[in-house]
Amino acid sequence: MNKPEVTQSKTRTKRDKTLPTSRKTGKIHPIIIYPFVQPDDFDDLNALYGLVEHLDADRQTYARPVTVMDRKTYYEASRSRAFREFRAKTVERFSDVVDCWCVDTCQMWYSGLGPAFERGASNDVYWLIPGDFNYGVPVGQEVLNRLHDLPEIILELGQDVCIGEIATDHTNSKQLIDTYGTFALLYNWFPVEAQEIREYTERPRSEFFAVHHTFLRELLARKWYPCEQTVVMLLRAVFSRKRISQFFVGHISDVPGGRESLSSAMQQVERTETVLKAMWRERNGTKKNWTDQYRVLENQSERVRRSALTILANLLG
Amino acid sequence: MSSFDYRKPLRAINFICNAPQAKAVSLVGDFNHWNPASHPMKQMPDHSWLLTVELKHGHHRYAFLVDGVLTLDPRAQGITRSDKGERVSLVPVS
Numbered sequence: 001m002n003k004p005e006v007t008q009s010k011t012r013t014k015r016d017k018t019l020p021t022s023r024k025t026g027k028i029h030p031i032i033i034y035p036f037v038q039p040d041d042f043d044d045l046n047a048l049y050g051l052v053e054h055l056d057a058d059r060q061t062y063a064r065p066v067t068v069m070d071r072k073t074y075y076e077a078s079r080s081r082a083f084r085e086f087r088a089k090t091v092e093r094f095s096d097v098v099d100c101w102c103v104d105t106c107q108m109w110y111s112g113l114g115p116a117f118e119r120g121a122s123n124d125v126y127w128l129i130p131g132d133f134n135y136g137v138p139v140g141q142e143v144l145n146r147l148h149d150l151p152e153i154i155l156e157l158g159q160d161v162c163i164g165e166i167a168t169d170h171t172n173s174k175q176l177i178d179t180y181g182t183f184a185l186l187y188n189w190f191p192v193e194a195q196e197i198r199e200y201t202e203r204p205r206s207e208f209f210a211v212h213h214t215f216l217r218e219l220l221a222r223k224w225y226p227c228e229q230t231v232v233m234l235l236r237a238v239f240s241r242k243r244i245s246q247f248f249v250g251h252i253s254d255v256p257g258g259r260e261s262l263s264s265a266m267q268q269v270e271r272t273e274t275v276l277k278a279m280w281r282e283r284n285g286t287k288k289n290w291t292d293q294y295r296v297l298e299n300q301s302e303r304v305r306r307s308a309l310t311i312l313a314n315l316l317g
Numbered sequence: 318m319s320s321f322d323y324r325k326p327l328r329a330i331n332f333i334c335n336a337p338q339a340k341a342v343s344l345v346g347d348f349n350h351w352n353p354a355s356h357p358m359k360q361m362p363d364h365s366w367l368l369t370v371e372l373k374h375g376h377h378r379y380a381f382l383v384d385g386v387l388t389l390d391p392r393a394q395g396i397t398r399s400d401k402g403e404r405v406s407l408v409p410v411s
Contacts, residue, residue: 149394153407156375156376157376157378159397199404243397243398244398245395245396245397245407246395246396247395247407247409248395
């Protein structure tokens with residue numbers, strides 16, 4: 001998706017840390033997901049923690065930021081003096097570090113959102129910031145300058161969740177996975193909800209989002225699926241008629257280490273199918289003769305998944 | 318990094334709607350209480366419709382009324398819902 005010229009007479013190039021006094025009360029809790037694989041250089045992380053430093057300095061608007069760091073990342077990287085210094089002088093200085101053993105990124109989200117929620121209050125907003133993006137390059141800086149809009153939209157416009165939309169070219173692996181895998185499977189298992197989700201976003205697995213306290217409480221109280229949490233969150237938002245917003249945060253690509261291989265793309269499609277099946281059963285498992293409909297959908301789902309994997313193999317293999 | 322300047326609380330925003338065949342286009346949003354008569358747009362020589370509006374710092378919901386039909390701005394930076402539940406566009410003002 002190519003993003004539009006900005007209609008403003010003056011484009012936004014700077015972060016506006018200070019919000020108008022007229023805004024609704026409620027603090028913003030930034031939650032930074034530290035990259036699972038420590039990058040060789042610190043350009044992207046320095047840019048990200050430049051933002052975190054500013055957030056930490058504005059205690060009127062923001063709660064103390066939280067960084068979630070997997071212990072495997074820590075032990076792997078701690079042989080490096082540069083990493084130890086960065087953690088001590090930057091990460092720990094500008095945020096509270098949650099050290100945890102996580103099986104995947106979704107567990108890192110859970111480990112960060114949970115403690116932040118426990119510190120929060122009823123009008124607060126929780127803002128997830130993925131660490132493994134190329135914030136150090138000019139286009140990444142533009143994204144950093146826009147991310148603050150996500151929690152602000154929730155506070156100012158009384159929304160429940162705001163998804164950050166990232167533009168990529170049509171051959172980007174994430175785009176391909178979402179087009180041929182995520183949405184195809186969503187249309188099979190939850191056709192009505194899928195249509196509504198697509199009215200907002202082409203990226204239902206976006207890692208950029210902010211969520212209101214009340215909705216986060218509902219999400220945390222439900223079963224926490226081990227993957228594709230943004231899809232789960234959007235479905236739950238549509239099920240319960242939450243107020244969803246989408247905001248364009250820019251053009252960005254993963255750092256090279258995070259780009260999808262075919263194997264990784266296949267795994268993501270399979271995970272999405274697993275989660276959607278589980279959610280469908282959770283929602284319909286008490287209905288009479290639900291297994292008959294489930295078998296039909298499961299057969300269709302298998303065909304959808306196989307087609308997606310064939311397409312991805314042709315395009316990424 | 319600069320903060321918002323509260324001495325200049327309004328900022329001029331250009332809204333452009335590409336509807337060359339339309340007979341009338343107006344801008345509606347939170348800032349004019351969705352009043353169709355409040356902000357008529359002007360057709361430009363290239364047949365697009367233009368209106369400059371001064372808006373306060375923050376995020377504003379809006380849409381175009383193209384011959385009476387509520388229409389999203391394809392160049393908007395975001396999408397949300399109005400209080401009536403209609404899908405509308407979002408513009409950030411800093």
